[in-house]
Amino acid sequence: MKLLVYSAKDFEIPFLEKANSAQHKVRYIPEALDSNTAIKAIGFEAISIFSGDDASLVVLEKLRDLGVKYITLRSAGYNNIQIKAAKRFGLKVANAPDYSPNAIAELAVALLMTINRKIIVADKQVHAHNFDQKNLLGCDLVHKTVGVIGVGRIGSVMVKIMHGFGCNILAHDLQPNGDLVEKYQVKYTSLEELYAQSDIISLHVPLTHETHYMVSENAFNLMKPTVVLLNTARGAVVDTKTLIKVLKEKRIAGYATDVYEKEKGIFFKDHSARGIQDERLLTLLSFENVLLTPHQGYVTKEALKNIADITFANLNCWADGEECKNELGYETLVL
Incomplete structure (x- = not known):
């Protein structure tokens, strides 16, 4: 099968090449998929896209007309692709779920520790030969209440890590995990109580119609300062x-994030020479109590290997006419 990989990054290509083992004919391009770059898929049966690619209705229609039959995502999330449109156009779509829950949860903890203990402030100070400590006040995590919203694979790892710090865990999910309740004394509760009682809140939900702007004015009104x-x-x-x-x-005391609402056209690129024009992002970056990383949760050796393996496992299933376990159910509604 001929595969075109959009948004291919230099550091991930070796993992993809090893997973492929020369079984499929693959071309890698750095450009993201959109209405202009869709034409590059001519002659390819399958494409692979990342979370920043645009697989909207117009783009999917173009891909269908070009002869593309399969789309394999190198991400767990799939809010960037219109699944119902893909079905209508006869396109099969699969994602890469569960590629490394640890990678994402561990980054969440790293963000927490960095913002809590003022690591970036301290690093900048000592590099300027300033060893004063007056701006470095943090707090112990032991006995703090951590609210975990979304207790799937990643959220479960987050629960285990924070339990190891000696935290009290509140959780909110549509399907409570009894094992976490028994082993880690997790208390499942309403969103309202979680917002009101938590010292730390960690988000681990997919982007759907229900979770879009889940954290807005009403939620912030309930949170501790x-x-x-x-x-x-x-x-x-x-x-x-x-x-x-x-x-x-x-x-609120701080916001630490690996994601941003308007990542398209900004994330996954180097803008250091020309800067960025997104006023809201510039405003966020101006706050000393905001920590933002460039969607790097998946950037570990283990995660990249797993993503590559799953990507080609999906492709192999389709090539062999077998059922693909990661094929997305078209009844799923996402933004």
Whole structure:
């Protein structure tokens, strides 16, 4: 099968090449998929896309007309592809679920520790030969209440790690995990109670119609002014406009995130020469109590290997006419 890999990054290509083992004819291009670059898929039966690629209705229609039959995502999330349109056009779509829950949860903890203990501030100070400590006040995590919203594979790992710190865990999920309750004393509760009681809140939900702007004015109104909010899920789970307002009013202690609501055209690229024009992102970056990383949760050796293996496992199933376990159910509604 001929595969075109969009948004191919130099550091991931070796993992993809090893997973392929020269079985499929693969071309790698750095460009993201959109209505302009869809034409590059001419002559390819399959494409692979990343979370920043645009697989909207117009793009999918173009891909169908070009002869593309299969789309394998190198991500667990798939809010960037219109699944119902893909079905209508006869395209098969699969994602890469469960590629490394540890990678994402561990980054969430790294973000928490960095913002809590003022690591970036301290690093900048000592590089300037300033060894003063007056701006470095943090807090112990032991006995703090951590609210985990979305307790699937990643959220479960987050629960285990925070339990290891000696934290009390509140959780919210549509399907409570009895094993976590028994082993880690997790208390499942309503969103309202979780918002109100938590010292730290960590988001681990997919982006759907239900979770879009889940954290907005009503949620912030319930939170403690000392809360730290972590987001390694999707940017649009948090209402950015309201978040900025809340930060200006000092109604939360900090926001640490690996994602942003309007990543398209900004993330996964180097803008250091020309800068960025997104005013909301620039405003977020101006706050000392905001920590933002460039969607790097998946950037570990283990995660990249697993993503590559799953990507080609999906392709192999289709090539062999077998059922693909990661093929997305078309009844799923996502943004």
